[in-house]
Amino acid sequence: MNTLQDLQCFTLTVAEGIATVTIARPPVNAQNGRFRDEIIRIFDLLHDTPEVLAIVLTGAGRVFSAGADLKERPGLSGEPGAYPRHNRLVRAAFACVMECEKPVICAINGAAIGAGCALALSADILIAGESAFLSMxxxxxxxxxxxKHVLRHFGQSDARLMIMTARRITGPELLRMNVVSACVPDAELLETAMGIAREIAGKVPLAVRAAKRSFNLVEDLPLHEGYRYEQSQTVALSTSEDTREAQRAFAEKRKPVFTGR
Incomplete structure (x- = not known):
């Protein structure tokens, strides 16, 4: 990852097909322009890195992200055009996570507030530490x-409760609401997320990427149109070498070896 040697707001490690992206902007991992530029660069690069099969996103310290850095709020400057530029960059900082073709597992450690909450909800799979909470x-x-970000993971009533009251929804409550896949002791959070990432990394890469594309595309489609798209993905995958290898390995009771083709 030589093109990311100048990171100031994140750390990035890649090992055994898994990229770990850690927010590292103390004291509370607030999001400013530099933060957004870096996360876009990171996820765009991981999108195009074949050896990366899954991504874990988490925060350093005791806070995932306390939200936007208010010192950079464009309304304070009054500069014409400041808000459109700001909003475009904010959207891109969330979209790069959602649109990255590799699955993103978010390990929510501590507070995820406002833009921090939206960033966590941009991931594919959410795991919460017991001390974690989401709040808008x-x-x-x-x-x-x-x-819209909240509605990706919350039911209708719970989404309205969260938005209209600004309540802190804690890890155990997030599990009860089916927002997160697990709520674990803080000390087990990262390893739990890494375990899921390793499990995904062992699957057919082309199929995993197709599944993420399907989730992103069919979210707002009617059932018939969404399922028709998914079927087209299956047809395309059926002729790939990795699909054939997966089927051969299953029949031969051995571990498959994938090539990305």
Whole structure:
């Protein structure tokens, strides 16, 4: 990852097909322009890195991300065009996680507030530490936003409860609401997420990427159209060498060897 030697807000490691992206902007991992530029660069690069099969996203310290850095809020400057530029970059910082073709497992450690909450909800699979919580605090300060991100993982009533009250939804409550796949002791959080990443990394890479594309595309499609797209993905995969290898390995009771073709 020689093109990412200048990171100031993140650390990145890659081992055994798994990339670990750690937010590292103390004291509370707040998101500013530099943060957003770096996360876009990181996830765009991982998108195009064949040896990366799954990604774990987490935060350093006791906070996942406390949200946007208010010192950079464009409304304070009054500069014409500042808000459109700012909003475009914010959208891209979340979209790069959602659109990255590799599955992203978010290990939520501590607080994920506002933009931090939206970033966590941009991931594919969510795991929470017992001390973690999600909170959208916009209504407390006269702002709005995050509804669509919240609706990706929350049911309708719980989404409205979260947005309209600005409550902190803790790890155990997130599990009860089916927002996260697991709530584990903080000391076990990263290893739990890594275990899921390793499991995904052992599957047919082309099929995993196709599955993520399907989730992103069919989310807002009617059942008939969504399933028809999924069937087209299966047809395309059926002729790939990795699919043939997976089927041969299953029949021969051995571990498959994938080539990405």
């Amino acid at each position: 605090t916009e209504v407390d300060v006269g702002l709005a936003g995050g509804v």
